[in-house]
Amino acid sequence: xxxxxxxxSPDSAKPDxxxxxxxxxxxxxxxxxxxxxxxxxxxxxVAERSRLGLRDLGAEALAGILQRPGRSVxxxxxxxxxxxxxxxxxxxxxxxxxQIDKRFTVLSATEVGVDDTxxxxxxxxxxxxxxxxxxxxxxxxxxxNGVVHAGVYWPVPLQSPRLGAAPDLQSGSAGDGSGLAIYAxxxxxxxxxxxxxTAGVLxxxxxxxxxxxxxVLGAAAAARLGITRLDAEPAVxxxxxxxxxxGIIGDVERRQEMLLSVMIPTRTALAAYGPxxxxxxxxxxxxxxxxxxxxxxxxxxxALRPDDPSLLTAIAPPDPKSLRNDVTGxxxxxxxxxxALSLVIGAVGIANTxxxxxxxxxxxxxxxxxxxxxxRHIAGQFLAESTVLGTLGGLIGTxxxxxxxxxxxxxxxxxxxxxxxxxxxxxxxxxxxGLLAGLYPxxxxxxxxxxxxxxx
Amino acid sequence: xxxxxxxRGVGMTYPGPPPVRALRPADLAVARGEYxxxxxxxxxxxxxxxxxxxxxxxxxxxxxxxxGIDVSTLRESERTALRxxxxxxxxxxxxxxxxxxxxxxxxxxxxxxxxxxxxxxPAAREALARVGLGHRxxxxxxxxxxxxxxxxxxxxxxxxRPSLLLCDEPTGNLDTATASGVMQLLDELHAAGxxxxxxxxxxxxxxxxxxxxxIRDGVVTSDG
Numbered sequence: 194x195x196x197x198x199x200x201x202s203p204d205s206a207k208p209d210x211x212x213x214x215x216x217x218x219x220x221x222x223x224x225x226x227x228x229x230x231x232x233x234x235x236x237x238x239v240a241e242r243s244r245l246g247l248r249d250l251g252a253e254a255l256a257g258i259l260q261r262p263g264r265s266v267x268x269x270x271x272x273x274x275x276x277x278x279x280x281x282x283x284x285x286x287x288x289x290x291x292q293i294d295k296r297f298t299v300l301s302a303t304e305v306g307v308d309d310t311x312x313x314x315x316x317x318x319x320x321x322x323x324x325x326x327x328x329x330x331x332x333x334x335x336x337x338n339g340v341v342h343a344g345v346y347w348p349v350p351l352q353s354p355r356l357g358a359a360p361d362l363q364s365g366s367a368g369d370g371s372g373l374a375i376y377a378x379x380x381x382x383x384x385x386x387x388x389x390x391t392a393g394v395l396x397x398x399x400x401x402x403x404x405x406x407x408x409v410l411g412a413a414a415a416a417r418l419g420i421t422r423l424d425a426e427p428a429v430x431x432x433x434x435x436x437x438x439x440g441i442i443g444d445v446e447r448r449q450e451m452l453l454s455v456m457i458p459t460r461t462a463l464a465a466y467g468p469x470x471x472x473x474x475x476x477x478x479x480x481x482x483x484x485x486x487x488x489x490x491x492x493x494x495x496a497l498r499p500d501d502p503s504l505l506t507a508i509a510p511p512d513p514k515s516l517r518n519d520v521t522g523x524x525x526x527x528x529x530x531x532x533a534l535s536l537v538i539g540a541v542g543i544a545n546t547x548x549x550x551x552x553x554x555x556x557x558x559x560x561x562x563x564x565x566x567x568x569r570h571i572a573g574q575f576l577a578e579s580t581v582l583g584t585l586g587g588l589i590g591t592x593x594x595x596x597x598x599x600x601x602x603x604x605x606x607x608x609x610x611x612x613x614x615x616x617x618x619x620x621x622x623x624x625x626x627g628l629l630a631g632l633y634p635x636x637x638x639x640x641x642x643x644x645x646x647x648x649x
Numbered sequence: 650x651x652x653x654x655x656x657r658g659v660g661m662t663y664p665g666p667p668p669v670r671a672l673r674p675a676d677l678a679v680a681r682g683e684y685x686x687x688x689x690x691x692x693x694x695x696x697x698x699x700x701x702x703x704x705x706x707x708x709x710x711x712x713x714x715x716x717g718i719d720v721s722t723l724r725e726s727e728r729t730a731l732r733x734x735x736x737x738x739x740x741x742x743x744x745x746x747x748x749x750x751x752x753x754x755x756x757x758x759x760x761x762x763x764x765x766x767x768x769x770x771p772a773a774r775e776a777l778a779r780v781g782l783g784h785r786x787x788x789x790x791x792x793x794x795x796x797x798x799x800x801x802x803x804x805x806x807x808x809x810r811p812s813l814l815l816c817d818e819p820t821g822n823l824d825t826a827t828a829s830g831v832m833q834l835l836d837e838l839h840a841a842g843x844x845x846x847x848x849x850x851x852x853x854x855x856x857x858x859x860x861x862x863x864i865r866d867g868v869v870t871s872d873g
Contacts, residue, residue: 241730241763242726242727242729242730243726243729243730243733243761243762243763244761244762244763245760245761248766249760249766253760256748256749260748260749556742556744557744557746559744560738560740560744560746560757561757561760561761562705562729563703563705563732563733563736563738564733564738564757564758564760564761564805565729565730565732565733565734565761565762566729566733566760566761567726567729567761570761643705644700644705644706647705647740647744648696
C-alpha cells in the first residue's frame with residue numbers, strides 16, 4: 194500500500210503524447226516486432242521497477258509548494274474565496290432563516306384575526322349594519338381545540354367624543370383626552386393582546402356580563418389623561434359618563450394601537466353606544482397554540498356562524514414552512530451559483546499555476562526521469578501538489594466562512610446556524626477542485642520526454 | 650569480465666520525412682573500470698549516443714547490453730529503473746533543484762529506487778564527502794560556485810553506486826581552473842575503479858581518458 198507502483202501492468206511503455214510521434218524528439222519507435230513478449234525472470238529481478246512511496250510523494254509535493262510560498266498562497270486564493278463563500282452563504286442563510294423562524298413563531302404564527310365582512314361580497318359594497326359576531330363569540334371560539342385566548346373588539350362608534358379625566362374639561366387643559374381612541378374589547382380580546390399591566394387589573398367576565406362602566410387605559414392614553422395611580426379610583430369621562438379605571442396596560446405584544454386608547458367592555462359599549470358601524474366593524478383576535486393557526490383560521494368562521502360562515506373572514510399567518518423555504522431558496526440558488534463560479538475560477542487558477550510550474554520545471558522533470566522516475570511518478574507529484582493546494586485552500590476557506598458566519602451572527606445578536614453537511618465536506622471540495630485542476634498539468638508533465646527536458 | 654557497455658550494430662534513424670541517420674550502426678565495448686571520452690563536433694551524433702547509452706532513448710537497430718543485460722528487450726518501466734540504478738548522470742547545466750540543499754539534491758537520486766529512508770541520508774553524506782563537499786552539505790546551489798555545484802551533481806550521480814558514470818559536457822559551464830578541479834575528481838573516481846564515459850568537445854578534457862571515441866557524421870570510431 195505504501196508504494197504507488199507494486200504490480201506490473203501489462204503495458205507500461207512510456208506514454209506517447211498525441212501528435213508528437215514522428216517528430217524529431219526521437220522517442221517514437223512504433224513497436225519492436227522481434228522482441229519477446231515477456232523479459233526473462235532474471236531480468237525483471239535485475240530491473241526491479243522504480244517506486245515512489247506515499248510519504249516520499251507527500252514530501253516532494255509539500256517541498257514543491259513551499260519553494261514558492263507566495264505563489265502558492267495566491268494560487269490558493271480562488272479556492273479560499275470559493276469555499277469560503279460556499280460555507281458563508283450556507284451558514285448565513287441558515288442563520289438568517291433561523292432568525293426569521295424565531296421571530297415569526299413567537300408572535301405572528303400564533304395569531305389569527307377574524308374580520309366581520311357581513312353581507313358585503315365585494316369591495317366597496319355596503320354590508321348590512323348588523324354585527325356578525327354573536328354575543329357568545331368568545332366562548333364559541335374558546336371551545337375550539339388549540340385556542341388560547343379569543344375575543345371581539347371594535348372602535349366605539351362615537352363622532353369626536355369628549356374624553357377626559359374630569360366630567361367637564363376645557364380642551365387643551367391637563368387631563369384632556371380628545372384624540373384618543375375608544376375601543377370596545379371583551380376580556381378575551383384583551384388577554385389575546387398579551388398585555389403587561391403597570392397598575393390595577395383587567396376587567397373580566399363579571400364586568401362584561403353586568404355591563405359595568407369600567408375602563409382599562411393604554412400606557413400612552415393614561416399619560417395623556419394624567420392618570421398614573423389607581424388607589425384613588427380615578428375615572429375617565431366619555432361624553433360626561435364616568436368609567437372607573439381598573440387597570441393601566443404598560444405594553445402589549447399585539448395591537449400596539451391599543452396603548453393609545455381607552456378600552457371598555459363590549460356589552461357596556463353595545464348598551465351605551467350601539468353596535469359597531471361600517472367601516473370600522475368588529476374584529477376578533479385569536480391567540481392559538483403553536484402550529485394551530487392554520488387550522489383555527491379554517492374552523493373559527495364555522496364555529497362562530499355555523500348558519501353563514503361567509504359573513505366572517507379569518508386571516509391566518511402565512512405558513513411558516515413555506516415562508517422559510519421561500520427565503521432560503523432565493524438566497525441559496527443565487528449565492529451558491531456565485532460560490533460555484535468562484536470555485537471554478539479557483540480551479541482554473543490552480544490549473545494555470547500548476548501548468549506554469551510544469552513548464553518552468555521541465556529540467557527538473559527530465560532530471561527526475563534520468564534518476565529513475567516513471568511518468569506516473571511525475572504525474573503523481575504534480576497531482577499531489579495541486580491537490581494539497583486545493584485542500585489547504587479548502588481548509589482556509591472553510592475557516593474564513595465559519596468565522597464570517599459567527600462574526601455576523603454575533604454582531605447582529607443572532608444564533609449562528611451551521612449545518613454539518615455544509616461545513617464538514619467543504620475542505621474535501623477543495624481537494625477535489627485541486628485534483629481536477631491538476632489533471633491536465635500532471636498529464637502534460639508525464640508526457641515530457643527526458644531527452645527533450647534535459648536539453649534545457 | 651562482462652563489459653559495462655556492449656553495443657552491437659547499434660544505430661539510430663529518426664523517422665522522417667526525410668529520415669535522419671543520426672548514428673550509423675556501430676560496435677563498441679567499454680570494459681569495467683575504463684575511462685572513455687567521446688568527442689565530436691556539434692551535430693555529429695554525440696547527443697544521440699548519450700541518449701542511447703543513457704537509456705533515455707531506444708536505438709532503432711542493433712542490441713545494447715548494459716552490465717550484460719540486453720536492454721532493448723526490456724519494457725520502458727524496467728529501462729527507467731535500470732537507468733536510475735546503474736547509470737549516474739552528470740549534466741553540463743548541473744540540473745540541481747535550486748531551493749534544496751546539497752544533501753537534499755543528492756537524496757533525490759534515492760527517491761525512486763526503493764532505498765530505505767533510514768539509509769538515504771548517510772549515503773548522501775558519504776557521497777558528498779567523496780566529492781570533497783562534506784562541509785557544504787547544507788548549502789543551497791544558489792550559494793555555491795559552479796565547481797561546487799558540479800561536485801554536488803557528481804555526488805548525486807554516485808550515491809546509488811552506479812556501474813557507469815555518464816557525463817555530458819561536465820566542464821562546459823566551468824572556467825578552466827574549476828574545470829580542472831572537476832576533471833581531477835573524475836580521475837580520482839576512475840582510480841577508485843569507477844567506469845566513466847565523458848562526452849565533450851573539449852580536446853583537453855578528451856585527453857584525460859584512457860581511450861577516446863570519435864563521432865563524426867554519425868560514424869563512431871575508437872582510437873583504442
